[in-house]
Amino acid sequence: MKLALIGFGQAGGKVVDEFLAFDSRIDGGFVESAIAVNSATTDLQGLEHVSRENRVLIGQARVKGHGVGADNELGSQVAEEDIDEIQGAIDRISVHEIDAFLIVAGMGGGTGSGGAPVLAKHLRRIYTQPVYGLGILPGTDEGGIYTLNAARSFQTFVREVDNLLVFDNDVWRSAGESVESGYDRINEEIVERFGLLFAAGEVQAGDHVAESVVDSSEIINTLSNGISTIGYARETVDTGDGLLSSFTGGSGFDEGESVNRMTSLVRKATLGRLTLPCDVSSADRGLVVATGPPDHLNRKGVERGRQWLEDETASMEIRGGDFPIPDRREVGAIVLLSGVTDVPRVDQLQQVAIEAQETTEQVRASAQKDFETLMDTGGELDALF
Numbered sequence: 001m002k003l004a005l006i007g008f009g010q011a012g013g014k015v016v017d018e019f020l021a022f023d024s025r026i027d028g029g030f031v032e033s034a035i036a037v038n039s040a041t042t043d044l045q046g047l048e049h050v051s052r053e054n055r056v057l058i059g060q061a062r063v064k065g066h067g068v069g070a071d072n073e074l075g076s077q078v079a080e081e082d083i084d085e086i087q088g089a090i091d092r093i094s095v096h097e098i099d100a101f102l103i104v105a106g107m108g109g110g111t112g113s114g115g116a117p118v119l120a121k122h123l124r125r126i127y128t129q130p131v132y133g134l135g136i137l138p139g140t141d142e143g144g145i146y147t148l149n150a151a152r153s154f155q156t157f158v159r160e161v162d163n164l165l166v167f168d169n170d171v172w173r174s175a176g177e178s179v180e181s182g183y184d185r186i187n188e189e190i191v192e193r194f195g196l197l198f199a200a201g202e203v204q205a206g207d208h209v210a211e212s213v214v215d216s217s218e219i220i221n222t223l224s225n226g227i228s229t230i231g232y233a234r235e236t237v238d239t240g241d242g243l244l245s246s247f248t249g250g251s252g253f254d255e256g257e258s259v260n261r262m263t264s265l266v267r268k269a270t271l272g273r274l275t276l277p278c279d280v281s282s283a284d285r286g287l288v289v290a291t292g293p294p295d296h297l298n299r300k301g302v303e304r305g306r307q308w309l310e311d312e313t314a315s316m317e318i319r320g321g322d323f324p325i326p327d328r329r330e331v332g333a334i335v336l337l338s339g340v341t342d343v344p345r346v347d348q349l350q351q352v353a354i355e356a357q358e359t360t361e362q363v364r365a366s367a368q369k370d371f372e373t374l375m376d377t378g379g380e381l382d383a384l385f
């Protein structure tokens with residue numbers, strides 16, 4: 001499906017930059033347009049693939065290109081004040097060509113955390129296309145302010161988008177990795193999952209159309225409301241140009257094997273690491289997408305996987321389809337679970353945020369009192385004026 005991507009803040013901009021690279025690497029064609037919005041000049045300058053005219057600096061009057069720090073209330077305000085600047089960039093998109101908007105932001109910071117929900121609200125008022133969010137949750141070790149920001153932004157962003165797709169940095173960190181190289185790797189994981197899903201709905205007639213190619217309307221129907229998470233599993237396959245095929249005189253390909261492979265890939269994708277861990281049975285809707293070389297995709301495999309997911313979720317709304325990628329040496333399964341409600345990480349985020357909010361208020365009140373006590377001379381010392 002064709003998307004207008006808008007990266008808000010540093011994380012949002014970097015992930016959108018990576019989406020552009022991924023889209024051209026797989027020749028996906030799902031990015032119709034990509035915009036980056038930020039209150040920090042240096043973050044915009046660091047992008048590689050988003051075109052210069054699509055980099056929008058907001059909040060110049062207030063923060064002079066230096067960013068809003070981790071103040072997401074200020075992030076919301078500058079987004080509201082400069083919404084016309086953002087709209088100016090969106091006006092250059094052929095909006096009638098797109099199937100949806102996708103706003104990407106890190107929830108723990110300031111610009112994206114505060115600004116993304118403001119933009120979502122604005123876009124939904126103006127356009128008929130669905131507006132999706134891709135919200136990135138902070139690691140639990142990032143500290144109270146990031147958790148508090150994320151919890152407040154999450155609450156607001158969910159309300160303002162048609163569906164919030166979530167990625168939790170916390171479950172994707174690796175020990176011993178620097179923050180920078182860690183994010184580079186994590187961003188690749190993000191775009192591979194979400195990129196393959198959206199590219200799946202963009203296969204055109206004539207492009208090796210398989211029996212049951214996923215259509216963009218199936219993605220849109222699966223993303224009708226609530227919160228979503230994605231699972232992904234893949235396996236390397238012999239694509240028919242290796243040694244094995246020259247011995248067998250063909251592709252060396254066995255249908256039964258490929259059905260079994262697809263069924264277990266769907267299970268692995270669902271039961272393995274999700275972008276947002278949750279109790280799978282709480283999903284309201286789902287979509288299974290088989291990716292890989294057309295020869296290795298078959299209807300029976302996807303259908304078995306789809307039925308298995310129906311049993312796991314007790315949902316009647318599990319869709320399934322193919323995304324043929326001719327030059328790939330891997331077969332994969334993407335499982336999109338939507339309308340999930342049993343998500344321990346969100347409960348935990350809210351709990352820690354409530355505690356952080358209470359502690360902040362107490363610290364502020366007692367600091368004020370302590371300061372008054374410190375400055376109190378019992379009226380014996382006169383101020384200058």
Ligand code: GDP
Pocket residue numbers: 008009010011012014015068069070105106107108109110111112113136137138139142146169183184186187
């Ligand atoms: P903003 O520029 O004020 O919106 O804030 P940032 O985007 O820099 O940071 C917000 C949060 O996003 C941080 O707390 C991190 O959890 C996360 N983050 C920052 N950079 C990246 C990145 O490159 N990739 C990912 N996955 N997360 C990031």
